[in-house]
Amino acid sequence: MEHGSHHDHHEHGDQHTHHASHGGEHHTGHQQATWGVAASATLHCLTGCAIGEILGMVIGTALGWHTVPTIILAVAMAFFFGYALSMRGVLRAGVGFKQALKVALAADTVSIAVMEIIDNAVMVVVPGAMDAGLNSALFWGALAFAFLVAFLVTMPVNKWLIGRGKGHAVAHAYHH
Numbered sequence: 001m002e003h004g005s006h007h008d009h010h011e012h013g014d015q016h017t018h019h020a021s022h023g024g025e026h027h028t029g030h031q032q033a034t035w036g037v038a039a040s041a042t043l044h045c046l047t048g049c050a051i052g053e054i055l056g057m058v059i060g061t062a063l064g065w066h067t068v069p070t071i072i073l074a075v076a077m078a079f080f081f082g083y084a085l086s087m088r089g090v091l092r093a094g095v096g097f098k099q100a101l102k103v104a105l106a107a108d109t110v111s112i113a114v115m116e117i118i119d120n121a122v123m124v125v126v127p128g129a130m131d132a133g134l135n136s137a138l139f140w141g142a143l144a145f146a147f148l149v150a151f152l153v154t155m156p157v158n159k160w161l162i163g164r165g166k167g168h169a170v171a172h173a174y175h176h
Contacts, residue, residue, distance in 0.1 A: 033163030035155075041168035042155040045111040048082030050147060053119065055081075057143070058134060067130045071123075075116050082112045086171055093174040107171035114157050115150040122146035 056077040060070025086104035087097075095103065122145060123129050129142035161167030 033159050033169075035159060037162055037168075038155050038159035041158045041162060042111065042115075042151055044085065044168070045082055045108060045115055045154065045158070046147060046151050048085040048108075049078040049112060049115050049119070049150075052077030052079065052081035053116075054143070061134050067124075070130075071120055075120065078116055079112055082108050090171060090174045095174060103171050103174065106166075107168055110161060111154055111158055111167055115154045118153045119143075119146040119150035122149050 053074045056074025057070060060073050065073070083101070083104040086108050087100045090100040090103045091097065123142055126138075126142040126145070129139055132139035132142070158167055162169045162172075
């Protein structure tokens with residue numbers, strides 16, 4: 001399969017990277033740690049976290065669980081969906097399940113952990129948010145605010161990790 005020129009390859013920006021050599025240049029997995037790359041990695045992380053967290057909150061609330069077990073379920077599901085989204089892209093690159101899991105763990109663990117600590121802390125400190133119920137504007141408004149704060153706190157962490165070849169940079173070599 002022939003790829004376009006080196007110039008054409010870079011026109012695809014951060015969304016298209018190939019882990020093979022191009023014209024003698026080898027991509028080592030260290031991608032440039034720009035704010036745009038960090039924002040993209042953080043948004044990717046937030047997507048998995050939000051899916052899992054919302055699902056966990058809905059299930060915990062529907063089952064009538066108290067705050068702590070609901071948060072535990074939401075955090076567990078946030079990690080599950082965060083890793084699953086990362087693995088999806090790596091598996092598409094033809095990597096086996098076990099290696100894809102290792103890549104996802106290396107790529108997302110710190111990002112998801114920071115995001116979960118921040119967004120759950122915000123939910124707990126917003127008065128009445130955890131007890132407001134799923135039909136409450138307070139709950140959904142607090143959750144949206146918590147996700148925003150978590151995104152803003154996690155983005156510089158991801159930028160720092162990517163600049164050191166860690167975090168999302170580990171999975172970047174598998175994105176096509």
